[in-house]
Amino acid sequence: MAGKEKDPGFGKVFTPHMLVQHYRNGAWQRSRIVRFGPFTLSPATVVFHYAQEIFEGFKAYRQPDGCVCMFRPDRNLARLNASATRLCMPPVDTKAVRADICRLIKRDRNHIPAPPQTLYVRPCMIATDTVIKVHPSPTYTFFVILSVVGDYFGGEDPRGVRLCTETEYVRAAPGGTGAAKCGGNYAASLAAQHHASRGGFDQVVWLDARERKYVEEMGGMNIMFVLDDTVVTPPLEGGSILPGVTRDSLLQLLRAGRRKVEERCIPVAELVAANKAGRLKEVFACGTAAVVTPIREIMHGKQVLYRNRRDKPGELTMRLRQQLVDIQFGRAPDPFGWRYPVPL
Numbered sequence: 001m002a003g004k005e006k007d008p009g010f011g012k013v014f015t016p017h018m019l020v021q022h023y024r025n026g027a028w029q030r031s032r033i034v035r036f037g038p039f040t041l042s043p044a045t046v047v048f049h050y051a052q053e054i055f056e057g058f059k060a061y062r063q064p065d066g067c068v069c070m071f072r073p074d075r076n077l078a079r080l081n082a083s084a085t086r087l088c089m090p091p092v093d094t095k096a097v098r099a100d101i102c103r104l105i106k107r108d109r110n111h112i113p114a115p116p117q118t119l120y121v122r123p124c125m126i127a128t129d130t131v132i133k134v135h136p137s138p139t140y141t142f143f144v145i146l147s148v149v150g151d152y153f154g155g156e157d158p159r160g161v162r163l164c165t166e167t168e169y170v171r172a173a174p175g176g177t178g179a180a181k182c183g184g185n186y187a188a189s190l191a192a193q194h195h196a197s198r199g200g201f202d203q204v205v206w207l208d209a210r211e212r213k214y215v216e217e218m219g220g221m222n223i224m225f226v227l228d229d230t231v232v233t234p235p236l237e238g239g240s241i242l243p244g245v246t247r248d249s250l251l252q253l254l255r256a257g258r259r260k261v262e263e264r265c266i267p268v269a270e271l272v273a274a275n276k277a278g279r280l281k282e283v284f285a286c287g288t289a290a291v292v293t294p295i296r297e298i299m300h301g302k303q304v305l306y307r308n309r310r311d312k313p314g315e316l317t318m319r320l321r322q323q324l325v326d327i328q329f330g331r332a333p334d335p336f337g338w339r340y341p342v343p344l
């Protein structure tokens with residue numbers, strides 16, 4: 001599929017090959033690139049029953065000179081291993097996997113789209129033992145698939161997405177798996193998401209599990225608030241938020257630009273009051289899929305937590321997005337060494 005053809009959407013169009021590697025007898029076996037296609041698995045396979053599964057997601061970007069760079073793959077592979085540790089799964093050799101992913105991209109190089117489309121890299125590890133018993137599986141399959149994805153920005157409204165806080169369900173509790181990228185977290189989020197969309201919202205904002213008092217993150221993105229002249233975002237220390245690579249990149253860009261940044265617990269009540277006082281200037285979400293997503297409204301029950309009264313996204317939201325996307329697509333220098341060239 002050539003890049004300029006019609007919008008592929010997200011996660012629907014796959015390239016012809018995938019990487020597969022099995023783990024048995026305490027070691028990863030040789031990785032193989034094979035045709036993209038189904039696995040045959042016993043109905044008793046552990047992953048079907050006990051959700052011992054983790055995954056990752058990052059992108060490769062076509063550069064102006066025609067070469068291709070992945071964006072911070074090492075961060076994602078380190079996070080994959082952190083998730084593996086949390087779910088009692090074997091870590092991968094990150095350097096070897098990075099090289100394997102390069103080989104896979106090279107193999108499917110005719111499917112790397114032109115900007116603004118990108119190639120989404122989806123590594124995934126599943127438990128493959130076939131015993132119906134809660135236990136860490138002695139065998140695993142690691143695989144990587146590639147998807148041609150479109151450019152996402154702001155949803156249907158240019159001002160961004162509408163959100164509501166979730167005051168009943170929680171995404172992750174202290175000591176839980178919130179900081180790991182495991183499928184179970186996403187399965188547990190579906191009921192809240194379903195309710196929110198029935199109420200006309202695009203997504204929910206998760207609150208802390210103990211008190212439902214502090215903002216945590218969104219279903220697939222971290223969240224940032226521009227409070228007066230400071231960008232504020234929830235901290236990672238509690239272990240219930242996914243440490244987003246986009247979040248980290250934006251914080252680095254903001255700090256390099258001498259913008260005031262705070263990573264701290266943010267009470268919903270503080271935001272409601274700041275919004276009333278006109279101090280909450282912008283709110284945006286960040287994650288690999290959409291990079292930066294403007295937020296136009298957040299409701300907390302019947303209270304307005306934030307509303308964008310302009311007819312366009314905030315200035316800082318737009319500027320940050322442009323800055324990061326320009327680095328990713330190789331249109332701007334890469335002072336932090338985030339681009340990783342894929343030998344084609």
Ligand SMILES: Cc1ncc(COP(=O)(O)O)c(C=O)c1O
Nearest residue numbers: 220221222242244245246287288
């Ligand atoms: C729950 C959750 N939070 C945050 C993020 C953003 O992380 P990243 O910027 O690494 O894509 C994601 C996406 O991976 C996510 O699924």
